Amino acid sequence: MAPDPQAPKTYPRPLSPHLQIYKPQLTSVLSISHRMTGIALFIGLFVLIAWLYGLAFSPAMFSCLQDILTSFLGRMALLGWTFCLFYHLCNGVRHLLWDAGYGFEIPIAYATGWVVVFGSVGLTLFCWYIAYGERGREFWMGM
Amino acid sequence: MQKSNSMQSKLAKAKGLGSAHDGTHHWWMQRLTAIAILPLAVWFAGSLVALVGADAGLIASWLSRPWNAILMLLFVCVSLYHGVLGMQVVVEDYVHHAGWKFGMLIGMKLLLWLGWTVTAFSILKIALM
Numbered sequence: 251m252a253p254d255p256q257a258p259k260t261y262p263r264p265l266s267p268h269l270q271i272y273k274p275q276l277t278s279v280l281s282i283s284h285r286m287t288g289i290a291l292f293i294g295l296f297v298l299i300a301w302l303y304g305l306a307f308s309p310a311m312f313s314c315l316q317d318i319l320t321s322f323l324g325r326m327a328l329l330g331w332t333f334c335l336f337y338h339l340c341n342g343v344r345h346l347l348w349d350a351g352y353g354f355e356i357p358i359a360y361a362t363g364w365v366v367v368f369g370s371v372g373l374t375l376f377c378w379y380i381a382y383g384e385r386g387r388e389f390w391m392g393m
Numbered sequence: 394m395q396k397s398n399s400m401q402s403k404l405a406k407a408k409g410l411g412s413a414h415d416g417t418h419h420w421w422m423q424r425l426t427a428i429a430i431l432p433l434a435v436w437f438a439g440s441l442v443a444l445v446g447a448d449a450g451l452i453a454s455w456l457s458r459p460w461n462a463i464l465m466l467l468f469v470c471v472s473l474y475h476g477v478l479g480m481q482v483v484v485e486d487y488v489h490h491a492g493w494k495f496g497m498l499i500g501m502k503l504l505l506w507l508g509w510t511v512t513a514f515s516i517l518k519i520a521l522m
């Protein structure tokens with residue numbers, strides 16, 4: 251289409267600053283972490299399904315999966331998934347409270363944010379302490 | 394009667410489903426599945442902690458108890474549904490190439506059905522043997 255000589259001269263429209271311009275804040279970091287932990291958990295679900303399938307139908311596949319999951323890197327991944335689960339769970343409750351209309355005030359959003367951080371780290375450590383409290387020493391000594 | 398400039402029919406307005414034709418269904422299902430997963434995830438984490446160090450036979454006999462099988466089936470299937478709803482939003486937000494986006498959205502739905510079926514088949518086999 252030919253340019254309209256009557257049209258006013260246009261200039262590039264102003265752009266909103268991109269995300270990396272902003273200083274990271276607790277609220278924004280927790281927000282993107284919710285998505286990232288969700289993606290990690292989605293991947294983890296398929297590992298769980300493969301594990302259940304192996305348990306039911308393929309002893310070879312099951313023992314292979316067990317070997318991978320109980321290796322050092324496997325345990326690190328399981329530790330990560332434990333944190334992701336508790337983080338997504340705690341922050342999910344925070345989201346549900348927002349959906350119900352509570353906790354939007356800035357100081358409360360920060361306070362619940364810190365509860366999520368300490369709560370999910372605490373629950374992760376608690377689970378792993380219960381699971382490996384006594385056995386853990388043997389495991390780490392054997393490395 | 395108030396005059397409206399809207400092009401929307403009165404029926405469409407009353408249904409309130411918007412241009413995607415499913416209204417708040419996605420949003421609502423994401424919240425509903427989240428509420429269902431809350432107790433299931435706590436049960437799941439506790440169970441795995443209790444099963445640390447168990448061999449395949451012990452895990453299978455644990456899973457063959459009715460309520461363990463039922464809760465595991467619920468946990469995996471509801472979580473998978475919740476996960477696909479969430480991944481749909483992630484894909485819609487970050488994948489801008491129309492072909493990739495469309496392909497991934499369809500692929501995830503197919504993966505959901507496959508995941509549900511494999512999970513049900515595996516757990517039922519263990520529980521009913």
